[in-house]
Amino acid sequence: MNIVIVNDSATINGGAAKVALTEAKALAECGHKVHLLCGAGPIAADLASTRNLVIHQLDIPDINVDPSRIRAMSLGLWNPGAHRFTQELLLSLDATQTVVHAHSWTRALTSSVLQAALESRCSVVLTLHDYLMGCPQGTFFQQRKGCPCTLVPMGISCLASNCDTKGYTHKLWRAGRKFVQDKVSGAPRNIRNFIYLSNASLNQLKPYLPPDANYYRLPNPIDVQRLTPAAVERSDIFCFAGRFVPEKGALLFAQAAQAQAISARFIGDGPQRDQIVRIMPSAQMSGWMNSWDLSRALRDARALIFPSVWNEVLGLTVLEAAAQGVPSIVPKGCGAEESVLDGITGLHFESGNASDLEAKISMLKDPVFAAKLGREAYETFWSTKEWTMAKHIENLEAIYGEILEKRQS
Numbered sequence: 001m002n003i004v005i006v007n008d009s010a011t012i013n014g015g016a017a018k019v020a021l022t023e024a025k026a027l028a029e030c031g032h033k034v035h036l037l038c039g040a041g042p043i044a045a046d047l048a049s050t051r052n053l054v055i056h057q058l059d060i061p062d063i064n065v066d067p068s069r070i071r072a073m074s075l076g077l078w079n080p081g082a083h084r085f086t087q088e089l090l091l092s093l094d095a096t097q098t099v100v101h102a103h104s105w106t107r108a109l110t111s112s113v114l115q116a117a118l119e120s121r122c123s124v125v126l127t128l129h130d131y132l133m134g135c136p137q138g139t140f141f142q143q144r145k146g147c148p149c150t151l152v153p154m155g156i157s158c159l160a161s162n163c164d165t166k167g168y169t170h171k172l173w174r175a176g177r178k179f180v181q182d183k184v185s186g187a188p189r190n191i192r193n194f195i196y197l198s199n200a201s202l203n204q205l206k207p208y209l210p211p212d213a214n215y216y217r218l219p220n221p222i223d224v225q226r227l228t229p230a231a232v233e234r235s236d237i238f239c240f241a242g243r244f245v246p247e248k249g250a251l252l253f254a255q256a257a258q259a260q261a262i263s264a265r266f267i268g269d270g271p272q273r274d275q276i277v278r279i280m281p282s283a284q285m286s287g288w289m290n291s292w293d294l295s296r297a298l299r300d301a302r303a304l305i306f307p308s309v310w311n312e313v314l315g316l317t318v319l320e321a322a323a324q325g326v327p328s329i330v331p332k333g334c335g336a337e338e339s340v341l342d343g344i345t346g347l348h349f350e351s352g353n354a355s356d357l358e359a360k361i362s363m364l365k366d367p368v369f370a371a372k373l374g375r376e377a378y379e380t381f382w383s384t385k386e387w388t389m390a391k392h393i394e395n396l397e398a399i400y401g402e403i404l405e406k407r408q409s
Helices: 016-029 069-075 081-089 111-119 156-160 168-185 197-208 251-260 275-277 291-299 316-324 335-339 354-363 367-382 389-407
Strands: 002-006 031-039 053-057 099-103 123-127 193-196 214-216 237-241 265-266 285-288 303-305 328-329 346-349
Touching: 002 016, 002 111, 016 031, 016 053, 031 081, 053 251, 081 111, 099 111, 099 389, 111 123, 111 168, 156 168, 193 197, 193 389, 197 214, 197 335, 214 389, 237 251, 237 275, 237 291, 251 265, 251 275, 251 303, 251 354, 265 291, 265 354, 285 291, 291 316, 303 316, 303 354, 303 367, 316 328, 316 335, 316 367, 328 335, 328 389, 346 354, 346 367
Parallel strands: 002 031, 002 099, 031 053, 099 123, 123 193, 193 214, 237 265, 237 303, 265 285, 303 328, 328 346
Antiparallel strands: none
16 A cells, blocks of 8 residues: 655644654554655654655745745645646556545645646545635634634635735635635545544534545544643643634633633743733743643643634644643533533533633632542543554554545445
8 A cells, every 4th residue: 555645844833744744654664655745844854764754845835934925825826846746656656556645735735736636546535634625714713803704615705704814815815725726626526535533623514525525533643641640739720722813712711810810821822922911911921832841831730721712623732631630621612622521521611701711710720620620531531542643543544444445346
């Protein structure tokens, strides 16, 4: 079996890239012949030395950092060089024994690689890390209004809506990219295999995906060391981790934390940083952390607050907290809700409702109750091997095998 992993970058620069590159490395180490097709460099050192892994780095700059904005806007819609290279690569492989697994392509490769993959007659599977198969923004969220979007994607009202923080011109460019993806590349209508991370995310996207497609649930792996459960009852710090942007709900947490007079720690950064400080001058602002420091910070918390007001696809931080024995408060209706048993391993609150969030924070002021939820979160997480990389690769191999088997039947 040949495996072609498609990802914009050859270094980890986000959640999708982390999954794609760790999958490529692990699959190659299992003995599979793996090709990594990526646009932007540099190439991570551990990948370059991995046996059975062939890296095709096309030297396409990330459109967000390309100094030529005209080139970025043009080649960001469709990259003929990436299309041509993908065609040639896939022609050199046995289509009946090749799976093309796409993770990300919007920041360098473009949907031209999807068209080439679909034309090749190789089996294609796409991981739904976001909502770009349905929404031109990829979030189903009104950035400027700070609320979920209920408009029909690419409809007249959608196209007229100035929902992009970068301005209406950028919104129209995103709509153009979505049009090219839908009408030129053939995605998602010609893709028959999708990997999804949570039931909530799949339910939101399903109306925009082919009705006869095959769906495989495969949550992202969690790379975390098993330690003793954190002593959450000894801490009074409630923690937020993520980007300080409207859809992540950092301001909602700041308001609730100030009202409840609790100690709050904000890990991350973003355009709303100054607003957070104005709302809650006593807040600890920790900036971005690597995975090791984040784990330590979570262990020092009473609870993780996950206040996102958009439909998060999964919510990895919630699982990372559970692995440490730290309970989470999550909004109802998003992917993170599926990782928290209400009243058992954490608490649910009404999405966007500051009063309800305050009430749930108040409940976790009780150290005994918080410790009980934390222990249950820890035991629930570690009682299953679903989140380990070994189990992830085992399940992924089974998915590839089933896709190839269906092709031959």
